[in-house]
Amino acid sequence: MQTSNATIPITDRAPKCSTCSIGQLCLPVGMSAQDVEKMDALVQDRVRVRKGDTLFRLGDPLVALYAIRFGTLKTHVTMEDGRSQVTGFYLPGEVVGFDGLQQMKHTSDATALEDTEVCVVRYDEMQRISASLPSLQHQFMRLMSKEITQDQVMLITLGSMRAEERLAGFLVNLSERLAARGYSPSEFVLRMSREEIGSYLGLKLETVSRLFSRFAEAGLIQVRQRHVKLIDMAGIRQVFGRGC
Amino acid sequence: MQTSNATIPITDRAPKCSTCSIGQLCLPVGMSAQDVEKMDALVQDRVRVRKGDTLFRLGDPLVALYAIRFGTLKTHVTMEDGRSQVTGFYLPGEVVGFDGLQQMKHTSDATALEDTEVCVVRYDEMQRISASLPSLQHQFMRLMSKEITQDQVMLITLGSMRAEERLAGFLVNLSERLAARGYSPSEFVLRMSREEIGSYLGLKLETVSRLFSRFAEAGLIQVRQRHVKLIDMAGIRQVFGRGC
DNA sequence: CGAGCCTTTGAGTTTCCTCAACCTGAGTGG
DNA sequence: CCACTCAGGTTGAGGAAACTCAAAGGCTCG
Numbered sequence: 164m165q166t167s168n169a170t171i172p173i174t175d176r177a178p179k180c181s182t183c184s185i186g187q188l189c190l191p192v193g194m195s196a197q198d199v200e201k202m203d204a205l206v207q208d209r210v211r212v213r214k215g216d217t218l219f220r221l222g223d224p225l226v227a228l229y230a231i232r233f234g235t236l237k238t239h240v241t242m243e244d245g246r247s248q249v250t251g252f253y254l255p256g257e258v259v260g261f262d263g264l265q266q267m268k269h270t271s272d273a274t275a276l277e278d279t280e281v282c283v284v285r286y287d288e289m290q291r292i293s294a295s296l297p298s299l300q301h302q303f304m305r306l307m308s309k310e311i312t313q314d315q316v317m318l319i320t321l322g323s324m325r326a327e328e329r330l331a332g333f334l335v336n337l338s339e340r341l342a343a344r345g346y347s348p349s350e351f352v353l354r355m356s357r358e359e360i361g362s363y364l365g366l367k368l369e370t371v372s373r374l375f376s377r378f379a380e381a382g383l384i385q386v387r388q389r390h391v392k393l394i395d396m397a398g399i400r401q402v403f404g405r406g407c
Numbered sequence: 408m409q410t411s412n413a414t415i416p417i418t419d420r421a422p423k424c425s426t427c428s429i430g431q432l433c434l435p436v437g438m439s440a441q442d443v444e445k446m447d448a449l450v451q452d453r454v455r456v457r458k459g460d461t462l463f464r465l466g467d468p469l470v471a472l473y474a475i476r477f478g479t480l481k482t483h484v485t486m487e488d489g490r491s492q493v494t495g496f497y498l499p500g501e502v503v504g505f506d507g508l509q510q511m512k513h514t515s516d517a518t519a520l521e522d523t524e525v526c527v528v529r530y531d532e533m534q535r536i537s538a539s540l541p542s543l544q545h546q547f548m549r550l551m552s553k554e555i556t557q558d559q560v561m562l563i564t565l566g567s568m569r570a571e572e573r574l575a576g577f578l579v580n581l582s583e584r585l586a587a588r589g590y591s592p593s594e595f596v597l598r599m600s601r602e603e604i605g606s607y608l609g610l611k612l613e614t615v616s617r618l619f620s621r622f623a624e625a626g627l628i629q630v631r632q633r634h635v636k637l638i639d640m641a642g643i644r645q646v647f648g649r650g651c
Numbered sequence: 652c653g654a655g656c657c658t659t660t661g662a663g664t665t666t667c668c669t670c671a672a673c674c675t676g677a678g679t680g681g
Numbered sequence: 682c683c684a685c686t687c688a689g690g691t692t693g694a695g696g697a698a699a700c701t702c703a704a705a706g707g708c709t710c711g
Contacts, residue, residue, distance in 0.1 A: 240563055243648070248567045250559045262559055264552035270559065290541060297538055307551040308508030314558035315506060315515065319484055319492045321565035322609035326667070357690065365566035367668060372691055388676080388690075404487070570699065601658065611700060616659055632658075632708070 178232075178282050179203045188256030188344060189230050190284070190302060198298045205292055205299075206230075208283040212275040218259070220272045225263040227285045231255045234279020235354040238262075238271040239362070249363040251313075252276075252355060254340050258284070261307050276354040321365045329364040330374045331403035334384070338393060349396065353389040378402075422476075422526050423447045432500030432588060433474050434528070434546060442542045449536055449543075450474075452527040462503070462517040462525060469507035471529045475499045478523020479598040482506075482515040483606070493607040495557075496520075496599060498584050502528070505551050520598040565609045573608040574618045575647035578628070582637060593640065597633040622646075 180191050180202045191199045209232065212218050218229060218236060233255050241247040250271055253259050263269040264286070293300040320329050342348035353360070357375075358368040366374075378384045383399050385392040393399060424435050424446045435443040453476065456462050462473060462480060477499050485491040494515055497503050503525070507513040511530075537544040564573050586592035597604070601619075602612040610618075622628045627643050629636040637643060 240559070242563070242567070246567050248563045250562050261552055262555045265549045265556060270556050290545065293544070294538060294541055297534060300537070300544060301534065304547070304551070305509045307548070307555065308505055310555050311506045311551065311558060312509060312514050314555060314562060315484070315494045317562055318494050318558065318565060319486070321562060322606070323486070323490050323492045356688095362566070368690080369669085369692085370667060373667095376691070600656090612658080613660085613701085614699060616657095617699095620659075 178206050178209050180206060183232075185232070185256045185344070190258065190306070192302070192305075194298050194302060198296060201292065201296055202299065205288055206282045206284055207288075210281050210283055212236075212279045212281065214275050214277050214279075216275055218273040218275065218279075218281060219269045221269055223269045225260060225267045225269055225286065227283045228258055228260040228289070229273075229281040230258045230284060232280040232282055234281075235276040236273050236279060236281075237276055237355065237359060237363075238273050240271045247362060248365075249355075249359050252337075252363065255344055258306055261310050276359075326364075326366055326370055327374055327377070327402055329366065330360075330371065330378070331399050333360065333364060334391070334393060334399055335396075335403050338396070349393045351391060353391060356389075422450050422453050424450060427476075429476070429500045429588070434502065434543075434550070436546070436549075438542050438546060442540060445536065445540055446543065449532055450526045450528055451532075454525050454527055456480075456519040456523045456525065458519050458521050458523075460519055462519065462523075463513045464516045465513055467513045469504060469511045469513055469530065471527045472502055472504040472533070473517075473525040474502045474528060476524040476526055478525075479520040480517050480523060480525075481520055481599065481603060481607075482517050484515045491606060492609075493599075493603050496581075496607065499588055502550055505554050520603075570608075570610055570614055571618055571621070571646055573610065574604075574615065574622070575643050577604065577608060578635070578637060578643055579640075579647050582640070593637045595635060597635055600633075 180186055180189070181196070181199045183189065183191075186199065191202060194202070210218070210229070212234070219225075221240065231253055236253040236259055237249050238251045238253070238259065239247055239249045251259075253273075259273055259281070260269065262271060267286075289299070289303065293303065320332055324332065337351070338348045341351055355363075356368070357371045360366075361368045361371040364371070375384070375386045378399070379386050381398070383393075383395045383402070385394060424430055424433070425440070425443045427433065427435075430443065435446060438446070454462070454473070456478070463469075465484065475497055480497040480503055481493050482495045482497070482503065483491055483493045495503075497517075503517055504513065506515060508530070533543070533547065537547065564576055568576065581595070581597075582592045585595050599607075600612070601615045604610075605612045605615040608615070619628070619630045622643070623630050625642070627637070627639045627646070629638060
């Protein structure tokens, strides 16, 4: 599995927010149909990223934000001593890259967990268009705010919760996000390894594996490798809820 | 010490970004003098918050963001079971409230750690003015991006670092932020308790206290209560650097 | 100058980590 | 087509880091 920055531009047909099937989960959320049409000018390109490849890397100049059309990404940072931490998982309709706007440089790596396609939202275009489209400006603020809120939930998760609470929270969160995208909330395939889950949750992969086994033993879930079935959603929420 | 939402509006003289002494640490960072003058219309009010009082609380409707003129704030969230976590400390020139933009409701409490004064930046005004002032729009994006980056640094801190690395990182970060504000980078008074530091770093107050003692024993710092003197900055960075 | 909060320090415990061995399943080449 | 390989996953035993509980000392503020 290579880790090169091998992205493949897609040019066959112009992507349009106004006709995109996941529009209502993505940038256009809550915008009027009129306004969404104006956005079509914003997204000129799409890019495909193969499993294991990176969409961008820490330090790359930021020229665009990326909205996921299909696939899954993780963002992660590697420290000098080699320790690495996953800072986020991103599903279709979610937008990646907001962290780099301050320095106009990306502050993490973004790697595809499966073959993934993203819409390229050029930042300069976005600024230009949103000057005459206040709802777009507000929209970006909202998305960034959502990212901040999400990060702060993770801060509480990592700072105050015990291992089993963290994993339960992870499953609940993933379930809800998948459900919002029309997938089953109770049965899904994890796109990330135990190690990546552990990294995201501040745990070691063995701990994650043990917890999956313990949850299964308690009748909360069924697991076989990366295939997960949530059996007792209320029970899972309760484990999570003990700490939230 | 009360925890009521007792804010005191200040109306004696209109605040102006263009003449504010901390302007270059605050919203106007990097903006032209011309643009900053346009911002004066943005900040109509200031509010004073007394030590222990809250500027806003979780669930309050968000009508404005707040730039700190002087003082220190913490943002924090309390869970149902009573566990509480500090999600951030904010110094003069820093802007609080970005987390609430998605729902237009604050998602945490903001409490003053000492008597504090903030400039009120109404969100509707900000949107109106930034339509004709692109640099302001960009500025808000940058600030939000900074918040995201900062949160992600904390994610790595909480997820991957050991207790001593976390505390060393906290001291380095605080030192740098104080230095940027013209205070001594090596000698300062902590505005927050051991418990608040611990909560922020995902540690218990006893652990924080023990680490301070251990750092002092190792000749890295001097501590007496909340008065801290950083003796061996390189050494502190090294402790931090082992994990970053 | 007294009350209450914050801080320090100690002793024992818990949680999660480390190290290690083994298992499973998918892909590969003989 | 089957044995092999290898990455990813599971499970166990032992240990380290941080937590809990507890007691005592020090500041600050009224």
